[in-house]
Amino acid sequence: MDPSTSAPTPSGDAKKAMVIITIGMAGAGKSTFVQRMNSYLHAKESPPYILNLDPAVTHVPFEPNIDIRDTINYQEVMKQYNLGPNGGILTALNLFTTKFDQVLNLVEKRAETVDYVILDTPGQIEIFTWSASGAIITDAVASTLPTVVAYIIDTPRTTAPATFMSNMLYACSILYKTKLPFILVFNKTDVQPHDFALEWMHDFEAFQAALASHSGTTDDEGEPTYMNSLMNSMSLVLDEFYQHLTAVGVSSMTGAGMKEFFDAVEASRTEYEKEYLPELQRARAAREKTLQAAKEDSVNRLMKDLAVDRARNPDAALADKWDPTEEDEDDGDDAEVNIIDRSDGPWPGQYIDVTRLNRRDDAEMSWPRPG
Numbered sequence: 001m002d003p004s005t006s007a008p009t010p011s012g013d014a015k016k017a018m019v020i021i022t023i024g025m026a027g028a029g030k031s032t033f034v035q036r037m038n039s040y041l042h043a044k045e046s047p048p049y050i051l052n053l054d055p056a057v058t059h060v061p062f063e064p065n066i067d068i069r070d071t072i073n074y075q076e077v078m079k080q081y082n083l084g085p086n087g088g089i090l091t092a093l094n095l096f097t098t099k100f101d102q103v104l105n106l107v108e109k110r111a112e113t114v115d116y117v118i119l120d121t122p123g124q125i126e127i128f129t130w131s132a133s134g135a136i137i138t139d140a141v142a143s144t145l146p147t148v149v150a151y152i153i154d155t156p157r158t159t160a161p162a163t164f165m166s167n168m169l170y171a172c173s174i175l176y177k178t179k180l181p182f183i184l185v186f187n188k189t190d191v192q193p194h195d196f197a198l199e200w201m202h203d204f205e206a207f208q209a210a211l212a213s214h215s216g217t218t219d220d221e222g223e224p225t226y227m228n229s230l231m232n233s234m235s236l237v238l239d240e241f242y243q244h245l246t247a248v249g250v251s252s253m254t255g256a257g258m259k260e261f262f263d264a265v266e267a268s269r270t271e272y273e274k275e276y277l278p279e280l281q282r283a284r285a286a287r288e289k290t291l292q293a294a295k296e297d298s299v300n301r302l303m304k305d306l307a308v309d310r311a312r313n314p315d316a317a318l319a320d321k322w323d324p325t326e327e328d329e330d331d332g333d334d335a336e337v338n339i340i341d342r343s344d345g346p347w348p349g350q351y352i353d354v355t356r357l358n359r360r361d362d363a364e365m366s367w368p369r370p371g
């Protein structure tokens with residue numbers, strides 16, 4: 001572990017590993033960026049713990065510690081549920097999420113010895129950002145460890161003002177959905193520097209001027225088109241959103257900008273502790289209170305019903321006793337583990353690997369259909 005990052009926090013606790021959730025449109029360079037983070041951290045002698053959550057990826061340029069593909073065969077899921085590729089990926093992620101408590105246990109264990117835990121998400125961004133499983137995974141890691149979202153942007157493909165705005169609106173929706181610290185990562189700066197983006201973010205008049213200079217922004221009579229007016233207004237709205245963001249330019253190809261990125265990640269740790277964590281604790285306390293009230297209410301009603309029942313039926317009440325020596329029927333083997341941590345002991349064979357079951361044409365194997 002890099003000694004500079006494992007120092008105790010001001011509160012005296014040992015510093016916890018930081019989780020980086022990598023999100024971005026298909027082809028923005030998420031996997032290449034994860035590989036770049038991986039090699040950057042290896043060079044700093046602080047190797048990260050990596051989770052691949054994309055069941056459909058054929059090749060990842062890094063060696064993940066936990067790989068969804070070891071647990072779920074997405075092609076098989078497509079066949080069994082009669083789904084198309086996106087439905088298959090989503091269902092695979094849903095099935096994986098049902099085991100996420102095991103994943104979280106492994107991550108928590110590793111979080112004591114690593115500085116960073118990195119999540120690579122499915123190529124189709126909405127499968128992670130707009131699905132229940134994506135929200136469950138995000139909430140689960142963010143309530144366990146300090147977490148930051150790295151939103152990867154394909155800079156060369158974002159130079160048109162309308163595309164830039166669409167991308168920013170998407171980022172905005174994720175920021176307000178997760179409420180987590182957020183870093184805009186302008187990738188591929190070796191092909192296209194990201195200065196134009198920073199200028200548009202800091203000066204909405206510069207963005208509006210760029211918009212006006214693009215063709216199709218006025219109609220035949222020289223009046224601004226509906227889209228042009230909409231984007232002008234949106235740029236004012238986004239001005240507020242930009243205040244909450246850190247933007248860095250990187251090249252996953254050359255490694256430029258990685259130090260700035262990790263500086264931003266460290267700054268996010270403070271933001272997480274000051275803003276996200278207290279909010280999470282407040283929400284938890286409120287939920288506990290509601291649950292407690294609901295529990296008390298049902299216990300009260302149960303006790304009332306029991307009192308009536310006992311008064312009416314005193315003989316049955318005498319026989320109604322619990323025998324503590326009787327064995328609990330549910331005492332089975334809870335230790336089943338089928339999430340694979342590749343960095344743990346011999347692999348494969350130690351765990352139940354569902355994909356292998358399929359390869360042996362095990363006709364008994366079938367996924368439970370959602371109820």
Ligand SMILES: Nc1nc2c(ncn2[C@@H]2O[C@H](COP(=O)(O)OP(=O)(O)OP(=O)(O)O)[C@@H](O)[C@H]2O)c(=O)[nH]1
Pocket residue numbers: 024025026027028029030031032033057122123124187188189190191250251252253254
């Ligand atoms: N020039 C340049 N190309 C890059 C950079 N980062 C990624 N690429 C290229 O962009 C393409 C897409 O990269 P990926 O890492 O596969 O992108 P992804 O977002 O993981 O794609 P999905 O698997 O569809 O989610 C590949 O051809 C990469 O080589 C970069 O910094 N510079």
